[in-house]
Amino acid sequence: TYKEEVDIGIPLAIIGAGNHASIIDATGLAHGIFVDGFDHPGLKQVTVKGLTVENANFEGILIVSASDITIEDNNVIDNDATPGLSFTGAPTGCPGQPGNGVYEDDETGDCGGAIHLVGTANSIVSGNLVTGNADGVLISDETAESHGNLLIHNTVKNNPLECGIVLASHPPSGKTSPPFAPHFGVDHNTVAENLSADNGVKIGGSGVGLFSDGMGRGRVSDNVVIGNTLTHNGLGGVALHTHVGPATPPSGLPADDMSGNKIIGNTIAANLPDTFDTATPGRVGININSGDGASPVRGTVISHNVISDEDIDIAVNTPAEVDIHLNSLLGGGIGVGDVCALDGSTVCTGTIDATENYWGCPAGPGEHGCTTINAPRILWIPWLQKPVGSH
Numbered sequence: 001t002y003k004e005e006v007d008i009g010i011p012l013a014i015i016g017a018g019n020h021a022s023i024i025d026a027t028g029l030a031h032g033i034f035v036d037g038f039d040h041p042g043l044k045q046v047t048v049k050g051l052t053v054e055n056a057n058f059e060g061i062l063i064v065s066a067s068d069i070t071i072e073d074n075n076v077i078d079n080d081a082t083p084g085l086s087f088t089g090a091p092t093g094c095p096g097q098p099g100n101g102v103y104e105d106d107e108t109g110d111c112g113g114a115i116h117l118v119g120t121a122n123s124i125v126s127g128n129l130v131t132g133n134a135d136g137v138l139i140s141d142e143t144a145e146s147h148g149n150l151l152i153h154n155t156v157k158n159n160p161l162e163c164g165i166v167l168a169s170h171p172p173s174g175k176t177s178p179p180f181a182p183h184f185g186v187d188h189n190t191v192a193e194n195l196s197a198d199n200g201v202k203i204g205g206s207g208v209g210l211f212s213d214g215m216g217r218g219r220v221s222d223n224v225v226i227g228n229t230l231t232h233n234g235l236g237g238v239a240l241h242t243h244v245g246p247a248t249p250p251s252g253l254p255a256d257d258m259s260g261n262k263i264i265g266n267t268i269a270a271n272l273p274d275t276f277d278t279a280t281p282g283r284v285g286i287n288i289n290s291g292d293g294a295s296p297v298r299g300t301v302i303s304h305n306v307i308s309d310e311d312i313d314i315a316v317n318t319p320a321e322v323d324i325h326l327n328s329l330l331g332g333g334i335g336v337g338d339v340c341a342l343d344g345s346t347v348c349t350g351t352i353d354a355t356e357n358y359w360g361c362p363a364g365p366g367e368h369g370c371t372t373i374n375a376p377r378i379l380w381i382p383w384l385q386k387p388v389g390s391h
Helices: 339-343
Strands: 006-008 012-015 023-025 033-036 044-049 052-054 061-064 067-072 075-077 115-118 124-126 129-131 137-140 150-152 155-157 165-169 190-192 195-197 208-212 224-226 229-231 238-241 262-264 267-269 284-289 300-303 306-308 312-317 322-325 328-330 334-338
Touching: 006 012, 033 044, 061 067, 267 284, 284 300, 312 328, 312 339, 334 339
Parallel strands: 006 033, 012 044, 023 052, 033 061, 044 067, 052 075, 061 115, 067 124, 075 129, 115 137, 124 150, 129 155, 137 165, 150 190, 155 195, 165 208, 190 224, 195 229, 208 238, 224 262, 229 267, 238 284, 262 300, 267 306, 284 312, 300 322, 306 328, 312 334
Antiparallel strands: none
């Protein structure tokens, strides 16, 4: 057991003897491992494997402005140990975080976490157990564009104060007050074959979240969420939220770019409702929300997902087309829902193409035992008469 924070500024591999044998105990320290490309520009080719990282005040493993990083087969547990750490939604105010404001200056809910990639490219986070932290794995963009990263085969569970896995676009360092600057972007990342369960249950956090924060033009685009199991989270299985644009104060800001994201082949069940300005009528599997039309969410593809034990399987609020095909919608309530038809908003002018889905019974939506639709702009004919993957 090593009672220290390990700061890395050169290409280096740290290989433990196994995550039960080699332990970094960062009690009273900011992080367990800090891969610091912010102070060492061009840092790449760092590997961290086979360790337990625990008890840090904030992130267990923090990576900033680096590339070609591998974080593999670690246990990252019981970090975010700072008293009073909680999500308020305020743009600043991470309690007691020493020296980190230069590259972590956004919402209080993203003060820490188990594994945080900031301005990181072409890196792999694989096979880690992430539990007991405020949130699980976060990719953000305060210092540079975060792109080309792969999150695969991780178990992310019981992180109660935020989401399991988050792709979030934040303002550039030092730009959290007007005039807001365009964000660098979180794009072309892949979240594949992870388990994200029982996260965000104290505050409302999703299994996988794709978010922009409302402080300038954010970009979370062309990401793929594929083959994950997302269950019993506090905000929904997959939540895509955008909060800025001409229709929202401060007025005149350009719309976020939340285009081209793909949600494919996930197993989603028993997640809780979305709330506040992205509210859903009950428990929700997938929620695509444009900030009441401020940032149209374009080019979203939702396919081959199996969704059960939800009140609304897929909720949509955007004045743009959403393609929803080849899913098994088994929640027992609304299979595909137009949120505007539920809350009285007039911004939902695009088409929801929900043809070729299975609605829980062979007869199609609204029949006895099937899930339903709730608005005429939802296209559903033709439909599947058997569940996805059946013969």
